[in-house]
Amino acid sequence: MQPKSVEQPQRADVVAELKALFNAAVDGIIVADQDGIIAEFNKAAERLFGYAADQIVGRPINMLMPEPDRSAHDGYVKRYLETGEARIIGTGREVRGQRADGSTFPISLSVGEIEGGSGRRFIGLIRDLSAQRAAEEEAYRLQNRLAHVGRFSLMGEMAAGLAHELNQPLSAIVNYSQAGRRLAERENPATASIIDCLEKITDQAMRAGHIIDKLRDFLRKDDATKAELNLNDLVLSTLNLVEADARAEGIPILTDLAEDLPHISGDLIQLQQVLMNLTRNAVDAMRDGPNKDDGILIRTRRLSEREVQVSVLDHGPGVPPQLEKSIFLPFVTTKRDGLGVGLAISRTIIRAHDGELFCRRNPIGGAIFGFNLPATRRG
Numbered sequence: 001m002q003p004k005s006v007e008q009p010q011r012a013d014v015v016a017e018l019k020a021l022f023n024a025a026v027d028g029i030i031v032a033d034q035d036g037i038i039a040e041f042n043k044a045a046e047r048l049f050g051y052a053a054d055q056i057v058g059r060p061i062n063m064l065m066p067e068p069d070r071s072a073h074d075g076y077v078k079r080y081l082e083t084g085e086a087r088i089i090g091t092g093r094e095v096r097g098q099r100a101d102g103s104t105f106p107i108s109l110s111v112g113e114i115e116g117g118s119g120r121r122f123i124g125l126i127r128d129l130s131a132q133r134a135a136e137e138e139a140y141r142l143q144n145r146l147a148h149v150g151r152f153s154l155m156g157e158m159a160a161g162l163a164h165e166l167n168q169p170l171s172a173i174v175n176y177s178q179a180g181r182r183l184a185e186r187e188n189p190a191t192a193s194i195i196d197c198l199e200k201i202t203d204q205a206m207r208a209g210h211i212i213d214k215l216r217d218f219l220r221k222d223d224a225t226k227a228e229l230n231l232n233d234l235v236l237s238t239l240n241l242v243e244a245d246a247r248a249e250g251i252p253i254l255t256d257l258a259e260d261l262p263h264i265s266g267d268l269i270q271l272q273q274v275l276m277n278l279t280r281n282a283v284d285a286m287r288d289g290p291n292k293d294d295g296i297l298i299r300t301r302r303l304s305e306r307e308v309q310v311s312v313l314d315h316g317p318g319v320p321p322q323l324e325k326s327i328f329l330p331f332v333t334t335k336r337d338g339l340g341v342g343l344a345i346s347r348t349i350i351r352a353h354d355g356e357l358f359c360r361r362n363p364i365g366g367a368i369f370g371f372n373l374p375a376t377r378r379g
C-alpha cells in the first residue's frame with residue numbers, strides 16, 4: 001500500500017500541536033523570561049505545584065522555590081546573564097520545589113535557553129523525585145531492619161559461647177562468696193581477706209555486666225547512625241563477644257592492628273555485626289579441623305590515604321570452589337543449621353558504607369574475608 005501523502009501543516013496547526021505536546025508531557029514544563037517572570041506553565045506543572053496556569057503566569061518564578069533559592073534566584077540569573085557562567089543551564093540538577101500550599105518536594109530540574117524574537121527566555125523541565133526518594137528511604141529502612149534481625153540470628157548462634165563466657169564470672173562469684181563466708185566464720189575473722197574477696201566479687205560481677213551491656217547495645221537499635229570511627233576501636237570493641245564465641249571452641253583470636261589508621265564514617269553496631277559474621281564463619285570453618293591452635297587473625301590495614309581494610313584470616317579448609325561465585329547471595333549455605341544470610345547482610349551493610357566486602361583464598365590455606373572502606377580524614 002502506498003503511504004498517504006501528508007499535507008504541509010499550517011502554522012496554526014503547528015502551534016496547536018506544540019501546545020498539545022506541552023500539556024501532554026509527564027514532566028512539568030515552565031517558561032520564564034529573563035526577569036524571572038513565568039510565561040508558560042503546563043498541565044504537569046499545575047499538578048506538581050498546585051497552581052493553575054492562569055494563577056501563576058505573570059508572577060515571579062522564585063515563588064516555586066523554597067529558601068534559600070527563593071531569595072538567591074534573581075542573583076543566579078543576573079550572574080548568568082553577566083558572566084555567561086552556567087551552573088544549571090544545560091546540565092540539570094536536583095533541587096527542591098515549593099507547592100502552593102507551602103510544602104516542598106525534591107525535583108530534578110534541567111533548564112534550557114531560548115533566544116527568540118521576544119528576547120531571551122528560559123525553559124525548565126521538572127521531574128518530581130518524591131516517589132523515588134520515598135522508595136529509597138523505604139529501602140534504607142528495610143535494610144536497617146534486616147541488619148537488626150540478622151543481629152538476633154547471629155546472637156542466637158553465638159549464645160553457647162556467650163553463656164560460657166557469662167558462666168565464668170558467675171562461677172568465680174560463687175567461689176569467692178563461699179571463701180568469704182568461710183573466712184567470716186573463723187573465730188578471728190580475717191577482715192582484710194574478706195574485703196579482698198568482696199572486691200573480687202565486684203570485679204567479676206562488673207565483667208559479667210560488661211558482657212551483658214555489650215549484648216544489649218548490639219541488639220538494641222535498628223536505625224543506623226554514622227559517626228567517625230577508627231577501625232581499630234571497632235575491632236577492639238567487638239573482641240569481647242568474638243573471643244567468647246571462639247574460646248568456647250578452643251580457637252584463639254589474634255589481632256594485628258595497624259597504627260596510624262585514617263578514620264572512617266560508619267555505624268559502629270552494623271560494622272561490628274559484619275566483623276562478627278566473618279569471625280563466626282571462621283570459627284565454623286575451623287571448628288572440626290586440625291589447625292585450631294593457629295587461631296583466627298583479625299587485621300587492620302591502611303591501603304592508601306583514602307582506603308582502609310579489615311580482614312579476618314582463618315586456617316580452615318577455605319571456601320568450596322562451587323560457592324566462590326555465589327557466596328555473597330542470600331540463602332547460600334553449606335551448614336546444616338545455617339541460614340546463609342550472614343554474608344549477604346554483611347555485603348548490604350558494607351555497600352551502604354560505600355565499601356566492598358571481599359573473599360580471597362589464603363595462599364597458606366584457609367580463607368580471608370574482609371572489607372575495604374573509604375577513609376574520611378587522618379585519625
Ligand SMILES: Nc1ncnc2c1ncn2[C@@H]1O[C@H](COP(=O)(O)OP(=O)(O)OP(=O)(O)O)[C@@H](O)[C@H]1O
Binds near residue numbers: 318319323339
Ligand atoms: N571462612 C570461611 N571458610 C570457608 N567457607 C566459608 C567461610 N565463610 C563462609 N563460608 C561459606 O559460605 C557460606 C555462606 O556463609 P554465610 O555466613 O552467608 O551463611 P552461613 O554461615 O552458612 O549461615 P548464617 O546465616 O548463619 O551466617 C557458608 O555456609 C560456608 O559454606
Ligand SMILES: [Mg+2]
Binds near residue numbers: 277281341342343
Ligand atoms: Mg555465617
